[in-house]
Amino acid sequence: MSDKTPVVLIVDDEKSMRHSVGVLLKKHAYDTAEAADAEKALEMLREDGPFDVILCDMRMPGMDGQEFVRRANQMGVETPIVVMSAYGSIDTAVQAMQNGAFDFISKPFKVEEVIIKLGRALAHRTLKDELEELRRERRAAFQFADLVGKDEKIRAVFDAVEKIAGYKTSVLIEGESGTGKELVAKSIHGLSGRKGPFVAINCGAIPENLLESELFGHKKGAFTDATADKEGLFARADKGTLLLDEIGEMPLALQVKLLRVLQDEEVRPVGGTQSYKFDVRIIAATNQNLEEAIKEKAFREDLFYRLSVFPIHVPPLRDRPGDIPLLVEYFLERHQARLGVKVKGVRQKALALLMEYPWPGNVRELENVLERASVLAGGGYIEAEHLPEKLRSPRVVDIKVPSEMPLAAGNLSVKQNSRVLEEIVIRKALEKTRGNRTNASKLLEISHRTLLYKIQEYGIDD
Ligand SMILES: Nc1ncnc2c1ncn2[C@@H]1O[C@H](COP(=O)(O)OP(=O)(O)OP(=O)(O)O)[C@@H](O)[C@H]1O
Numbered sequence: 342m343s344d345k346t347p348v349v350l351i352v353d354d355e356k357s358m359r360h361s362v363g364v365l366l367k368k369h370a371y372d373t374a375e376a377a378d379a380e381k382a383l384e385m386l387r388e389d390g391p392f393d394v395i396l397c398d399m400r401m402p403g404m405d406g407q408e409f410v411r412r413a414n415q416m417g418v419e420t421p422i423v424v425m426s427a428y429g430s431i432d433t434a435v436q437a438m439q440n441g442a443f444d445f446i447s448k449p450f451k452v453e454e455v456i457i458k459l460g461r462a463l464a465h466r467t468l469k470d471e472l473e474e475l476r477r478e479r480r481a482a483f484q485f486a487d488l489v490g491k492d493e494k495i496r497a498v499f500d501a502v503e504k505i506a507g508y509k510t511s512v513l514i515e516g517e518s519g520t521g522k523e524l525v526a527k528s529i530h531g532l533s534g535r536k537g538p539f540v541a542i543n544c545g546a547i548p549e550n551l552l553e554s555e556l557f558g559h560k561k562g563a564f565t566d567a568t569a570d571k572e573g574l575f576a577r578a579d580k581g582t583l584l585l586d587e588i589g590e591m592p593l594a595l596q597v598k599l600l601r602v603l604q605d606e607e608v609r610p611v612g613g614t615q616s617y618k619f620d621v622r623i624i625a626a627t628n629q630n631l632e633e634a635i636k637e638k639a640f641r642e643d644l645f646y647r648l649s650v651f652p653i654h655v656p657p658l659r660d661r662p663g664d665i666p667l668l669v670e671y672f673l674e675r676h677q678a679r680l681g682v683k684v685k686g687v688r689q690k691a692l693a694l695l696m697e698y699p700w701p702g703n704v705r706e707l708e709n710v711l712e713r714a715s716v717l718a719g720g721g722y723i724e725a726e727h728l729p730e731k732l733r734s735p736r737v738v739d740i741k742v743p744s745e746m747p748l749a750a751g752n753l754s755v756k757q758n759s760r761v762l763e764e765i766v767i768r769k770a771l772e773k774t775r776g777n778r779t780n781a782s783k784l785l786e787i788s789h790r791t792l793l794y795k796i797q798e799y800g801i802d803d
């Protein structure tokens with residue numbers, strides 16, 4: 342909390358009123374500023390602001406308090422406004438609060454009432470600022486470029502990106518579908534300081550016979566449809582970065598040509614006789630295991646070594662469930678900015694389902710599920726029923742149930758064996774969250790306190 346003297350802006354058309362309130366507030370350790378009408382007050386908010394609290398009379402000639410509150414709100418003024426209205430005009434005060442005023446005081450007022458209400462408004466303001474500051478700090482700590490995450494596995498990726506960005510070394514990004522490979526590639530480019538563009542091509546999405554001309558360009562007449570010269574992606578990405586996505590899908594014949602291009606740092610367009618030098622940083626990405634593909638002779642080993650000078654492995658989302666709450670918050674904010682859908686929050690039960698699901702489609706799938714859920718939540722909280730059926734239906738997850746269930750001291754009491762099962766599940770949750778009790782309690786759908794109690798009860802030391 343800042344220890345500077347809070348400043349109250351007094352808006353009142355009566356000079357004697359401004360004066361007496363001013364004296365009163367100064368006595369209670371406030372500084373004051375005065376505005377003789379609402380227009381002037383708005384101007385001061387625009388130019389001198391921010392003030393810590395605004396104290397505003399309701400009935401004023403020209404713009405009245407009602408209109409002032411509305412306009413201040415429209416301007417995005419976050420300073421709490423306390424309105425003063427003559428006794429008997431409660432209705433207008435209520436309306437002012439609906440328009441965004443923080444509180445009201447009826448005139449003639451008691452000194453204590455003014456001091457208490459201003460104090461409350463000030464505390465509210467401070468708390469809001471502090472919350473926002475905390476959020477910002479937390480976000481900054483867990484965000485790297487556009488990548489969000491705090492798990493050590495994803496932090497290792499951030500570190501690698503930071504280290505390698507400035508060099509022209511080839512990077513091979515491996516990871517399952519939707520883990521963020523393209524985002525990692527963009528972050529590398531973004532931090533590289535390279536002046537040219539970031540260009541991406543999905544090698545698996547382009548017919549084999551067109552891929553070569555897409556990459557290297559072609560000369561007019563090189564083949565039937567080549568009615569004009571065409572620039573290739575290597576030329577387009579000059580001084581920038583070229584992402585060869587799904588590199589594992591590249592046909593073998595083209596792999597040979599690509600290797601030569603990378604070695605010579607020059608390309609020859611299809612049907613051309615001349616080669617061109619280029620300055621392109623190559624990043625390749627794949628969701629296949631290229632070493633397997635090499636064994637099966639579907640991928641060339643020499644190209645693999647050329648591309649994977651610096652490999653980066655992006656971990657699947659199920660291996661970092663602790664990142665899920667962060668990603669949820671991040672995506673909800675983004676959806677809000679993009680679609681204007683505001684969500685109040687995510688219910689505990691829904692969050693537990695999100696953290697427990699194995700996410701075969703990784704971050705992309707999570708993003709889609711949240712987009713749908715925030716629309717369904719319709720301005721309220723995201724509840725379990727806003728999530729797709731596949732997240733809600735009980736599933737045999739990766740818990741390996743021993744072929745022989747350990748029994749409580751060799752008996753078949755349901756009650757006693759439930760405890761055995763409970764202990765297994767708790768141990769599993771702690772293992773999965775690497776001992777993080779807050780996250781484990783979410784997975785287990787029990788309170789943090791209950792978990793601590795049970796850990797003690799079962800003598801689990803994690
Ligand atoms: N760590 C992260 N923080 C924030 N957003 C992320 C993160 N990882 C992925 N995303 C988002 O998830 C979506 C999928 O990411 P991206 O397209 O980079 O994945 P990919 O690995 O290239 O997937 P594919 O293999 O299917 O091409 C994108 O919208 C991306 O912005």
Ligand SMILES: [Mg+2]
Binds near residue numbers: 522523586
């Ligand atoms: Mg991709």
